[in-house]
Amino acid sequence: MPTLATASPRYRSAMDLVKFFEGSNKVRTKAYLDSEGIPTIGWGATSYQDGKPVRMGDTVTPKQADVLLQFHMNRVTAPLSSLPNWGSFSKQQQEALKSFAYNAGPNFLSSPNFQTIANAVKSGDTKAISNAFGLYTNGGNAGLTTRRQAERTLFDTPVKMSPIFQQPDPNKPSPIFDTKKMGTKGKPNASRSEEHTSEL
Numbered sequence: 001m002p003t004l005a006t007a008s009p010r011y012r013s014a015m016d017l018v019k020f021f022e023g024s025n026k027v028r029t030k031a032y033l034d035s036e037g038i039p040t041i042g043w044g045a046t047s048y049q050d051g052k053p054v055r056m057g058d059t060v061t062p063k064q065a066d067v068l069l070q071f072h073m074n075r076v077t078a079p080l081s082s083l084p085n086w087g088s089f090s091k092q093q094q095e096a097l098k099s100f101a102y103n104a105g106p107n108f109l110s111s112p113n114f115q116t117i118a119n120a121v122k123s124g125d126t127k128a129i130s131n132a133f134g135l136y137t138n139g140g141n142a143g144l145t146t147r148r149q150a151e152r153t154l155f156d157t158p159v160k161m162s163p164i165f166q167q168p169d170p171n172k173p174s175p176i177f178d179t180k181k182m183g184t185k186g187k188p189n190a191s192r193s194e195e196h197t198s199e200l
Contacts, residue, residue, distance in 0.1 A: 012154065014098035015073060019043055021103075021147050027065045031058040043069040073098065076106040083109075085124045096155035097121065097129075103147065104136065130156050 019025050022044035031054050034040040039054040042065030047053050049071050060068065077098045080086060089097070100117070101108060108114040109121065116135055120128035133152040137144040 012095075014077075014095040014102065015069065017095075017099040017147075017150060017154070018069065018073070018102050021143070021150075027062050029060055029062060029065065031056050041065070041068075045069065045072055073102055076101045079106060079109050080121070083122065085122075088124055089126075090159050092157050092159070093126065093129075093155050096133075096151045099151050099154075100133070100136075100148075103144075126155075 019027075027042060028040070029042070031039050031041045033056070034044070034046075038046050039056050039058070040046050041054045041058055042060050045054060045065075045068050048068065080094075080097055080101055086094070104114060105111075109118045111118070114136070117129060117132035120132055130152055133148040133155070134145075137148055
């Protein structure tokens, strides 16, 4: 099982965190039932670009799965990028919030289930945002807890140490993630409703 502690720099953006947690970097080309019993395909998608739900028996190519992932990523992060203060966040802070949005859903900024982190994001309070990640673990679900830890660590990374811009020394432990027991299951994702990861 891969861990973020040993992953190369390409695993440290929102898109690649999603791929890590949704499939251990292995795309699912055949529809399967996720932990919630929802038909899912590709990189954790439960619906297609036209809004139709994934059904058991569906298949996609790896390229189609990547296109679908990009579609859902754009959809769920649009509300974030339209915030007046979005540009005040660092690149890694934006990537961490995008990863959270993909998992929580496109409406988390206006959902009562996510008031703490939503208010912090809207106000630009980075300390409050960092502290809020851990609230959304579905009552301590191991996969979601690990996912929130990874997002928080990325969010808190100083700009000069940003995994987006700095190539780590492959002979030294990663300064970004220390996750010996990193899990890869963190459900649900963008296509699921917010209540699964609400403040619990």
